[in-house]
Amino acid sequence: MNDCFKGERSLQLAQSLWKTIPMGLSAQHRRFLTIDQCAIPTVINLVANGAICYLLNRSVTLFPLWGGSSVAVDLLATAFLLPFLLCVISSKSVAKMVTSGKLPPIPASQYPLDIFQLPPLKRGLGLAAAGLIFAGAPILMALSLGGSQGFPLLNYVIFKGVWAALVAAVVSPLVGWWALADESQKKRNRQPSYQKERQTV
Numbered sequence: 001m002n003d004c005f006k007g008e009r010s011l012q013l014a015q016s017l018w019k020t021i022p023m024g025l026s027a028q029h030r031r032f033l034t035i036d037q038c039a040i041p042t043v044i045n046l047v048a049n050g051a052i053c054y055l056l057n058r059s060v061t062l063f064p065l066w067g068g069s070s071v072a073v074d075l076l077a078t079a080f081l082l083p084f085l086l087c088v089i090s091s092k093s094v095a096k097m098v099t100s101g102k103l104p105p106i107p108a109s110q111y112p113l114d115i116f117q118l119p120p121l122k123r124g125l126g127l128a129a130a131g132l133i134f135a136g137a138p139i140l141m142a143l144s145l146g147g148s149q150g151f152p153l154l155n156y157v158i159f160k161g162v163w164a165a166l167v168a169a170v171v172s173p174l175v176g177w178w179a180l181a182d183e184s185q186k187k188r189n190r191q192p193s194y195q196k197e198r199q200t201v
Contacts, residue, residue, distance in 0.1 A: 025110055029180070032103060037176030038169055041086065045168040049078065050161030057153055064150040065143055071150060072140055078164060079136030080128045083171045087124035090172065094179035098187060105184030116178035117185070123178060127171060135167050 025033070053074070057063060064070045097103035115123065151159060 025106065026104075028104065029106060032180075033173045033176055037090065038173045041172040042165045042169040045082070046161045046165035049082075049164035050157050053160045054153070054157045057156075060153050062150050063153055063156045065140075065148055071143070071156065074160070075139060075163070076132060076136045078160075079131040079167070082164060082167055083127035083131040083135075083175075084124040086168065086171050087127050087175045087178075088120050090175045091120035091123070091179040091182070094176060095183045098180065098183040103180070105187050106180055108185070108188070111181040111185065112174075112177055116181040120179070120182075123175070127175070131167065131171070135163075139163070 057069070060069075066072050094103070098105055115126070118126070150156075
């Protein structure tokens with residue numbers, strides 16, 4: 001009975017969080033950010049990064065922490081490239097969805113910080129730098145301080161897939177929100193009523 005009550009409370013909590021993330025967006029936009037921009041990229045990056053890592057290094061038995069072909073090089077390169085590519089690719093995809101009417105624009109009250117107004121390439125470079133600082137360097141520092149010399153290949157493949165999936169889970173919804181706000185603002189600026197409003201101000 002107690003377990004059933006706890007399960008019901010957990011479900012209610014999850015439902016309340018779903019309704020408030022982020023900033024009172026509509027159900028369609030919440031689904032877009034949580035499923036299309038979070039869950040799906042997370043699974044794709046889990047599988048893709050693990051598979052690529054294995055295929056590129058399948059002849060290696062122990063993947064060293066440092067060196068030309070090493071954990072350090074692989075993680076730092078991925079920490080930079082993954083957020084950058086997610087931003088560039090997702091921005092184009094979201095723009096097409098909003099332009100075609102498949103995804104409705106969001107109101108100005110639900111725009112994120114002004115960083116979304118930067119071009120996708122600049123947003124991507126900013127996220128890439130953040131990826132190096134917050135996703136790549138701390139992991140390497142922890143492994144180095146822990147005395148790690150490297151990973152058996154299979155262990156590293158699993159680690160790399162999970163790590164890349166977590167990066168995607170954090171970055172992709174943010175990128176989607178920025179792109180959605182950017183294209184929503186552009187679409188609003190193209191509307192005749194908005195043009196008249198600006199002319200009368």
